[in-house]
Amino acid sequence: MNDEFFATEVEAADGVIGRKAMKAILLTPQNEVLLLRICRPHNEDCFWISPGGGLEAGETPEACLRRELIEEVGLEEFEMGPLLWRRQHTFTWGGKRYCQRELYHAVHVQRFEPRMNDAVEARTLDRFRWWPLAELKRTHERLTPISLPQIVSDYLAAGPPAEFPPVEVLTD
Helix, strand or coil, X not given: CCCHHHHCCCCCCCCEEEEEEEEEEEECCCCEEEEEEEECXXXXXXXXXXXXXXXXXXXXXXXXXXXXXXXXXXXXXXCCCCEEEEEEEEEEECCEEEEEEEEEEEEECCXXXXXXXXXXXXXXXXXXXXXXXXXXXXXXXXXXXXXXXXXXXXXXXXXXXXXXXXXXXXXX
């Protein structure tokens, strides 16, 4: 992976934890996207996310994505597809402030029944849903990344980006 955005260390302010994460945009041949609806602990702030998570010490990005997809949706056999999106998100979770750099890769799959295998993350999981692209484009529910319907539409229409996509920067 030759991406300077991801290769350099995450610069974060005092008290902010720098983190790198790998995310998958799981796509079926029917143009459905698998998302997880999670809710923040101790409130009803819920939103839809792509599966994936943080890189552990010494772990390659590919190994991270493989581990995360096994833990979060039970997917063991897959090929990591092209990079579709890059994002830097600064947020608070569990009383801690994070600055997370994320890479979103396409992963083509047949539709399967997802299952959460991580007991800690299961506490925030509300449900899984396979979203047809047409419904994803029309939803008013919160999606992460915000531009997910456009990312998927562009990829299906024109293939992976010819150059690294721009970095989406979000702070909440």
